């Protein structure tokens with residue numbers, strides 16, 4: 384979906400996946416999955432990958448592209464907060480990019496997920512997380528496109544009583560990881576580049592959510608106002624190629 388250029392150097396610094404078993408949380412359209420495959424292929428590593436998502440709609444195309452790179456590849460439909468199909472102390476590295484805010488659509492599910500990551504990791508095993516910063520924690524003037532898009536998407540979800548992403552501040556995530564028992568927790572903020580064309584598609588999907596179905600608030604002006612906001616922002620996005628989003632990478636060990 385979004386073409387995201389992660390802070391590659393910090394994420395991969397000191398990481399060697401030779402002979403390792405990796406768990407990826409949140410396969411989605413396979414952005415990070417393909418990034419892992421590229422690293423494994425470039426380094427000729429002998430690596431096993433289990434990638435888990437609650438939605439398996441992209442599994443076939445991803446599997447076709449990257450299967451030969453891995454010693455073993457398992458794309459598995461499942462809930463990250465209940466990894467009953469993965470034995471305890473069996474995983475060397477957990478990589479979870481842009482997924483915890485999606486898991487936290489249902490409050491506290493992230494704590495269950497982090498507990499599962501801790502359980503499946505081997506002692507000293509590594510957790511790598513990339514996430515967007517919460518909108519309240521940055522100056523929206525520095526990120527106008529990102530901030531407007533996020534506010535419109537979240538507001539439409541709330542109007543339609545749908546679950547919405549909850550970005551987690553790195554210091555809160557650090558505290559949660561501490562409670563569970565993770566150590567060597569450190570994080571770094573950076574600016575992520577997001578492809579504007581894909582952001583338009585996502586906004587358009589949200590606009591359709593708004594228009595379709597009943598308007599149980601029974602206020603046509605509200606709906607029209609949001610449609611207008613969305614369409615104006617889409618026009619702006621069409622004038623740009625990519626935009627900046629505030630993000631962070633967090634690393635920790637079991």
Ligand SMILES: C[S@@+](CC[C@H](N)C(=O)[O-])C[C@H]1O[C@@H](n2cnc3c(N)ncnc32)[C@H](O)[C@@H]1O
Nearest residue numbers: 409411414415436437438462463480482485486
């Ligand atoms: C933004 S996408 C992930 C992006 C991807 N990791 C990347 O790097 O581009 C978030 C994904 O989390 C998945 N997800 C949300 N809650 C989940 C849960 N409880 N268990 C497993 N997957 C979940 C969604 O289905 C979605 O595919």
